Amino acid sequence: MQIYTQQIVGLSGPSGCGKSVFLKSLADLIESRGNIKLAGIHSKAIEAPKWRQKVQLVPAESFWWHNTVGEHFQHPMNKDHLVRLSLATDIARNPVNQLSTGQKQRLALLRSLEKKPQVLLLDEPTGSLDNENTASVESLVRDYLTNNNAAAIWVSHDPEQLKRVADISFKMENGKIESVQR
Numbered sequence: 800m801q802i803y804t805q806q807i808v809g810l811s812g813p814s815g816c817g818k819s820v821f822l823k824s825l826a827d828l829i830e831s832r833g834n835i836k837l838a839g840i841h842s843k844a845i846e847a848p849k850w851r852q853k854v855q856l857v858p859a860e861s862f863w864w865h866n867t868v869g870e871h872f873q874h875p876m877n878k879d880h881l882v883r884l885s886l887a888t889d890i891a892r893n894p895v896n897q898l899s900t901g902q903k904q905r906l907a908l909l910r911s912l913e914k915k916p917q918v919l920l921l922d923e924p925t926g927s928l929d930n931e932n933t934a935s936v937e938s939l940v941r942d943y944l945t946n947n948n949a950a951a952i953w954v955s956h957d958p959e960q961l962k963r964v965a966d967i968s969f970k971m972e973n974g975k976i977e978s979v980q981r
C-alpha cells in the first residue's frame with residue numbers, strides 16, 4: 800500500500816480482521832515484520848517516539864492519563880478547532896472523567912493534530928458521533944491534510960462515509976488487504 804500526501808485512504812473489513820492491529824503496527828506501537836517507510840525513510844531508522852509523532856494513531860478508544868483536558872495538550876487549545884467540533888472553548892479546564900465518549904473522541908483527534916503529524920491513522924474516528932459532528936470531523940481532517948500536506952488512513956465500517964472521505968479504498972479480509980474499486 801502506498802499513500803500520497805493529501806490523500807485519505809479508506810480501510811474497511813469485518814470486525815476482528817486486524818484493522819486496528821494494522822494501524823498500531825504502522826504507528827510502531829507493536830512489532831511488525833512489514834516494510835514501513837515514510838518519505839523513503841524506514842520506520843526502524845527513526846526512534847519510536849519521533850516516528851509516532853510523525854505517524855499519529857487516533858485509536859477508537861482514546862487514553863487519558865491527567866485529570867484535566869488541558870494537561871494533555873502542549874499548547875493552548877486551538878479555539879477554531881474547538882468551535883468547529885462543537886466543543887466549549889474553555890473545555891481545557893474540564894476533568895477528563897466528566898467527558899462524554901463523543902467529546903473524548905473529538906478531543907483525541909485535536910490532541911493528535913496538535914503534534915502536526917505527516918500521517919494520521921484514524922481508527923473509526925466518528926464511531927461515537929452524531930451526523931453533524933461526523934461531518935465536522937470529516938471536514939476538519941480534510942482541511943488539516945490540505946494545509947499540512949499530510950495523509951491519512953481512515954478505518955470505518957460505514958461504506959457511505961468512506962465514499963465521502965476516501966480518495967482510494969482498501970478492504971482487509973482473511974489477512975489480505977485488497978483495493979476496492981468504486
Ligand SMILES: Nc1ncnc2c1ncn2[C@@H]1O[C@H](COP(=O)(O)OP(=O)(O)OP(=O)(O)O)[C@@H](O)[C@H]1O
Nearest residue numbers: 812813814815816817818819820821859923956971
Ligand atoms: N493486543 C492484542 N493481543 C493479542 N491479540 C489481539 C490484540 N489486539 C487485538 N488482537 C486480536 O487481533 C485480531 C484483530 O483485532 P483488531 O482489533 O485489529 O480488529 P479490527 O479489524 O480493528 O476489529 P473491529 O472492526 O471490531 O474494531 C482480533 O482477533 C483480536 O482479538
